[in-house]
Amino acid sequence: MTLRSHAGSSARAGGASRTAAKLARSIPEATVARLAVYLRILGELAEQGADTVSSEELAAATGVNSAKLRKDLSYVGSYGIRGVGYEVVPLHHEIERTLGLDQKQAVALIGVGNLGHALAGYGGFGGRGFPVTAMFDVDPDIVGIRINGILVDHVRDISAVCAARGVTIGMIATPGSAAQAVCDQLVDAGVECILNFAPVVLQVPDRVEVRKVDLAVELQILAFHVARRRVAGTDGSEPAKGATNGSVVLPR
Amino acid sequence: MTLRSHAGSSARAGGASRTAAKLARSIPEATVARLAVYLRILGELAEQGADTVSSEELAAATGVNSAKLRKDLSYVGSYGIRGVGYEVVPLHHEIERTLGLDQKQAVALIGVGNLGHALAGYGGFGGRGFPVTAMFDVDPDIVGIRINGILVDHVRDISAVCAARGVTIGMIATPGSAAQAVCDQLVDAGVECILNFAPVVLQVPDRVEVRKVDLAVELQILAFHVARRRVAGTDGSEPAKGATNGSVVLPR
């Protein structure tokens, strides 16, 4: 994870005049990501009829430290009861509101190939407030068909269709070579948040937010860990072998 | 542009034996994620016949700060030439070695549904040292067919097949309800790194590393930003700045 980019940190000390932004008040990016996870668990708990849940329980279910969880929840307001825990339903509702999930976002999917098809069919979107309301491709065999009731349009119409349907989020699942052009059209249509699955770094105006999801990178990170474990395991203590570097040692 | 990465959640932290030294000597997780990105750009540069590249150029292409990039590269050793830049091919090779990509990792894919199918067909894997060498599902219509030449086995055989084929990385693309059981079998087979696309938090022994990619969470994070901009926009406050970026894989 982790990376980051700026998050909600505003520039300088400006806390004072921030009154307008009730929920926008600087919630750390890392916290936002975890809130989404808490939200899912809370949904499950609600289905199971749970009434309240303690920070310790919820932390265990989501795999985080309980203190961190409490601090995260403190950003959405105080919905806990000391000595008892958090009320599941109100908390769930409040996190939804904080994340802006109470207002549905229209999502456009560009690139209905292998991955795009999977994304279109992924139940987690429509069911969670993210109806895919527009799809695009260039392949004449794909343009014109319907997927989940949505007609696939030609990419040349991205700007017009997205603007017309009020699309706020774009998902790019095209080959890398087409991604930037598609991105530019989305920006023209007024889309300000993009989820990019293509293996390229998109160039966008500052006002546009891009999140990148790169499967190959994820695997490479895991490969690094595999290799690391392997070295740690086989090595008893022995020194470096031939290779190069007499690099710095610096035990940190 | 902005980016970020995420991070996935990694289960564990530092327990591994610290003797490893050479390449394992504490490379920050954030750096590892970026190295994978540099690697791709370097590959493209190599194809274009570029001989050397400066940190400034490479930083621009990958969307990071040039100082950060140089610091990242310093972890893999000093392969730059002052006054000139980095030699593309040697650097590419060295990053590959550092990430452990010189040793191919056998990958198993569990769940050949919508998403699994897309993952199986994703060219980025086999072409980058991650051959999918085993696939599993429970659907009788799917078990027995071949995808990219690989026979889909029944999930009940996960442990045996993975152990036999030396699988080191597992990708779970099953429904959430099946994920934990599948994960347990992978762990039994000796797999120590798992990429989890199912919307559940997997419980694993400390020695196993899990990265989670959650599409719904990614979209929710973007939805938060949409909402935040909307609030900020109506009250006329700051526009947000540009950014740096990170990379993420599917949501982490």
Next chain:
DNA sequence: GCTACTTTGTGCGTGCCTTCACAAGCGGCT
């Protein structure tokens, strides 16, 4: 060979995020 220019490598300051530890608050029991 010397000077000027370019680019790497890194020490250091800054800020965010995490984690610990504990006071405050709330329910239940007597």
Next chain:
DNA sequence: AGCCGCTTGTGAAGGCACGCACAAAGTAGC
């Protein structure tokens, strides 16, 4: 009502990562 135990909410400390700014090191020109 008063006390006890449990859980939240948060102040403070530590760690990590980011980015600046500069010295070191190499190239090019004279």
